[in-house]
Amino acid sequence: MKLYLDPGHGGSDPGAQGNGLLEKNLTLDIALRLRSILEKNYQNIEIKMSRTSDLTKSLIQRTDEANSWGADFYLSIHINSDKGSASGYEDYIYSGLSNNSATAQYRDLIHSEVIKLNKLPNRGKKIANFHVLRESSMAAMLSENGFIDHAHDAALMKQESWRQSVAQGHANGIAKAFKLSPKNRTNPAPGSRQSLHKVIAGSFQDRTNAEHQLSVLKAKGFESFIATVEISGEKWYRVQAGAFSNRDSAEARVREMESQGIHAFIITE
Incomplete structure (x- = not known):
């Protein structure tokens, strides 16, 4: 499967602007992340x-x-204003296509998967x-990932x-739409389970301190909860701000938290 991935705008064209952000930077960041996920996890995709x-x-x-490359799908990433x-997420296909077209079916699957994760109104x-929808020879979709001028x-x-x-x-949507096969992973031994990388933003013996940290994280936009663990016979209250099967994702969360002045570390179990 050949995917042409198009981060909207760029260079002298900043795209939409608002709240200290430029569309061209956001679309590139998301597209690079998308490329990395697909190339790392799926077979037979260019x-x-x-x-x-x-x-x-x-x-x-x-x-x-x-068109010259012979792409199978054209995906254009944008930010609205x-x-x-x-506020919210929406996506587009060419107005000359029916809801029963292959393009519409691809879009339906991608739309459903994006909405599950993006925390935006649908x-x-x-x-x-x-x-880009009209002049592309292949199935094409454009996604508008939120409004840059909405707080x-x-x-x-x-x-x-x-x-x-x-x-x-x-x-996730592209993988479903084009029936991509996951890359072969080393199969775990029977009865074993995949490692989980937990992001911990504090470990306290006093629950009041853990609850205070929880409120700090919430104020900065980080979802978290308190997990109770026993270490050497003593009870500890860990403030957990995510759990990831992929360590790179866990490390990205730690970097984001530290950029907000919050110390965090990873525990792998």
Whole structure:
């Protein structure tokens, strides 16, 4: 399967702007994460990106490149704006296609998976006469991942974990739509289980201290909970801010938390 992955805007075209953010930077970040997830976890997928850095590229150049390469699917990643009045996720296919088309079926699967992970209101599946949808020879979809000028959406966009989740949602949808096969992993011995990398943002013997840390994390937008463990016969209250089967994802969460002034570490079990 050949995927042409198109981070919207770039270079002299910043795209939408708001809350200290530029669309061109967000779309590139999400697209690079998406490429990494797909290449790391799935077989028989080739990915060409319209850009992998902050460069200027016209819409015609993008669709011509995808068409010449013979892509099977064109995915354009964007961020929306609407004078601060709208919030949520929506995606588009070409207005000349029916809801029964193969493109619409691919989009249905991707839409469903993205919505599961992106923490945004669902604004629905839409149609449009956008250049990249109209001029691409293959099935094509454009996703609008929140509104950069809306306070709630922008707060999420600033979180590395959110951008990773958006990429993961797109990856899950593409894998389902194109029936991608996972890369072979070493099979665990019977009765064993996969390692889990837990992000811990504090371990306390006084539950009151753990609850205070929980409130600090919540104020900074990190979902967390208190897990009770016994160590050397003593009870400890761990504040856990995520658990990941992929260590890279756990390390990304730690980096994000430390950028917010919160010390965190990983426990692998």
